[in-house]
Amino acid sequence: MPRGQLFLTTKLPPAGVGRELEALHQSLAALGTDYVDLWLIHHPQEDGAGLETWRRLIEVRDAGPARAIGVSNFSLERLDELARGSRVVPAVNQIRWNPFLFDRGVWKGHLARGIVLQGYTPFRRAYLDDPVLVEIAEGHGRSPAQVIVRWHLQHGVIVMPRSARRERIWANADVAGFELSGTEMGRLDARGGTYRGV
């Protein structure tokens, strides 16, 4: 597959803070490429958002090996710290996300800031046997996992379903042929806040 048809994301691990360019070059070598499409700070630093780190990511992006830069596991307040301190808004914030973690304020907060919300653990921290989810899935003749993927897309959220099984990878991506109604979206949104795990 030509490189231009792939969208590659990598993260700056905590051990890469202070040596950002070197860490990115290590990732590029491991991936066998000379640029990534998206480079993320894995999580905020203990003493704040990590404005100095963010400024170094901006410099590296401007030099070319990272087409876009963003963050992961940032709150809206921490996102604002970065934007205020650098005048560069992260392109993406990758956070834990699924119907059971839905938070309208967080979702709208990303929209209002022009930051793309990228959800992780769409299934692992979800309840695939939740009665509301199962009822909606059965109504469409789809799996609960497919309904979760579709729910993300209809909210304009990037979803990152992972599977080691070929048939599930195909099925999880096969969601173009149905649409959740406004009522169904609302019922799924209303499951937000019911997640009780860690």
Ligand SMILES: NC(=O)c1ccc[n+]([C@@H]2O[C@H](COP(=O)([O-])OP(=O)(O)OC[C@H]3O[C@@H](n4cnc5c(N)ncnc54)[C@H](OP(=O)(O)O)[C@@H]3O)[C@@H](O)[C@H]2O)c1
């Ligand atoms: N930024 C961060 O801090 C952070 C943290 C955690 C994860 N992530 C990223 O988020 C992505 C996904 O995370 P994840 O692996 O934690 O969670 P996930 O995609 O929610 O869950 C993966 C699990 O769900 C199962 N699964 C997949 N399709 C299924 C289906 N149709 N029905 C039932 N089960 C299904 C998989 O099993 P099988 O393999 O057996 O299908 C696997 O055990 C990864 O790319 C990961 O790197 C980011």
